[in-house]
Amino acid sequence: MSTATSPLEARPVSVVTLSPTPPAATRLQSLDAYRGLIMVALAFNGFGLAATARNYLKATPDSGFWQAVLHQFEHVEWAGCGFWDLIQPSFMFMVGVSMAYSYLKRQREGHSWSRMFGHAVTRGIILAALGIFLISNSRRTTEWSLMNVLTQIGLGYPFLFLLWGRSLRTHVITAVALLGGVWALYSFFPHAGIDVAKGAPNVGVSASWAQANLADVKPAWHKNANVGHAIDTGLLNVVTRPEPFVFNSGGYQSINFIPSLATMLFGLMCGEMLRSGRTPRRKFVLLVLAGIGGLAAGTVLGWMGVPLVKRIWTPSWALYSTGWCCLILAALYAIIDLRQWRAWSFPLLVVGMNSIAIYSMGMMLRGWTAKTFQTHLGDDVFKVFGANQAPMVQATAVGLVFWLVCWWMYRRKIFLRI
Template sequence: MAPTIPTRVSSVDVYRGFVMFLMMAEVLEFGHVSKALPESSFWAFLAYHQDHVDWVGCSLHDLIQPSFSFLVGVALPYSVASRLAKGQSFKDMFGHTLKRSLILIFLGIFLRSTHREQTNFTFEDTLTQIGLGYPILFWLGFRSFKTQVIALCTILVGYWLVFALYPLPDANFDYAAVGVASDWEHNLSGFAAHWNKNTNAAWAFDQWFMNLFPREKPFIRNGGGYSTLSFIPTLGTMILGLLAGQWLKDEEAPLEKVKRFGLIGIGLLGTGLLLNWTGICPNVKRIWTPTWTIFSGGWCFILLAFFYWIVDIKGYKKAFFWLMVIGMNSIAAYIISHTIVEFIHHSFQIHISKTYDQILGLNYESLVRGTAILTVEWLILHWMYRNRIFIRI
């Protein structure tokens, strides 16, 4: 019997739409409103969760990239089943996988190079990180559950060892050169110091690797502490998504899937908190520590359980249609949010008023401007949805 094309799971599109909306909503710039209203705990809370934490910890904004990566893994079993149903061979599918990976890597570099004097070769953004690990993820999609789990554990333990065995900076280390004060409040001490900003194994790798490419000036550090090698533990996040996608696709009762995802999520959160608390491995998104893979993976399982329950089980699809519009065109949403924000803003200034965003006063200027931009971006995606225009790689 020929394999059948699997039914699309609406909750996955909604979850992806939620993640992309959080990214697109950066234009609301809650931080500016919070600075204008320093006594407001409400705006301070929103501002905190619309930005990345300085080093150890987690905000809602920090969950965007792991969720997007996790959902790549969730979608893989459905993509493979669909291609098998169309009669494609493993060779053909793997060739497409390599092509997709290269497109993601080059698209990430292209978007990071806009408004620059030359190509900005950087490999720590969401698209390039996924592209670097995707061929391995695809290969694991055809392996057994045991092999997938062994691969995940090998990645987490091996990446932990790389950092743990890398020597700590000596007394003569020039912290200023790498953009980190020696007394920075977020510097970790003791064994956890192996995961400090721009003094770790991944930073050392990038000092060599990033200088293999043409640059305006030699690479010394990444201002945010991000690194190329984070694609390895990001692959761990995608493997967690692959496991979730396989369970989501099987014949288990829907509510049992929700329970499974919830319990796994809670277990991963607890494990991540324990690893961070004991100092075995800190929970740092910027360098994607193994603890971050585990901890953020816990949140991903919980969010998937929530959206699967409320969208596919309870049937509230219409209420989340606005997110589905974004989620079904996530690549388009990503490109739009990185390319035409200023164009939309200037268009409002030209055709409405140069001060259109001050209608509620200077305190809420960024909020009005961001809402206008976000609305136009969504309307573009809605037009694409209605006309069945979906960008696929």
């Protein structure tokens, strides 16, 4: 995610007061819960578990438990997958699922195709602009970067709309073309790769990092030495910048929006299936099968030399991460929509129905909120359970403040949408 971090459902930016909350029967409540689950993870900053794990590993570096926690709650360095790496694919996937419902509703309200397309283009522009605005927070000048999750969604959203309402066959062919085209773009780029033994310090890749993370990776997929990096060094220097763009420290690329469009398309396909006339049990089974198929396809591509790299959204990553998204949604669908066990999901729904609001708070107010706690309760307020647990206490306290704001908005039927 760049760093992961966004949502989302869309409609022109407005703060609206709704009379009753839309009845459960008109919404896919499991999707709201899924969105809420991801937003809680982000707003609570992973409950500070990554920083807490690092604290414990300083004293006990061989602790398998804390190594596992750290792996799940921070992005992997390059190839591989942990829970934290599934945040951005979940956003992308849910955008597609939501589209299957939202534009059908607009169509039934009498909106013409051209009006809906104009709305999709507007939404894409607003999301991209909001992403740039949020990542520029606290910086001296505008950060013209296209790697943020909101910006990536915005770039792909109008193209996703063009696929809305098309046949399953068209969707499958388009997904194959997108991922196959990305594979070809990377694989046949003539100047890819670095000397793993020496690294490439000029693009932020040290020799030790390269040897630890790129030894088994083909040159086409090397960090900051691939076609995506080459495009960005030209594209991102078109705008006036205080300093020329040389490389992205995380290895993220602007053209990630192309393969991530396939992730959104997979979500659209799942959304169309979920709103079909199939029985709920059949829908659950299809989601599970799609999840298993995505995991298997991504893994096989990885064995064939296309590594699972979220930071450049490799085709194998698009398939593998979609598999996990399908399984997560399937589990929530089975519990909430199939079994009707809904009461437990209320804390997630509060956030899931105001994802833009809590995402923006997390991006802009996390540091300020933590500092305010310390101003009024003392610098050691987060060390109540000891220094090692301080990151966990801080992240939970700050996240709870954001959740309470969303709860207040929910009770007053105020929903911020794009």
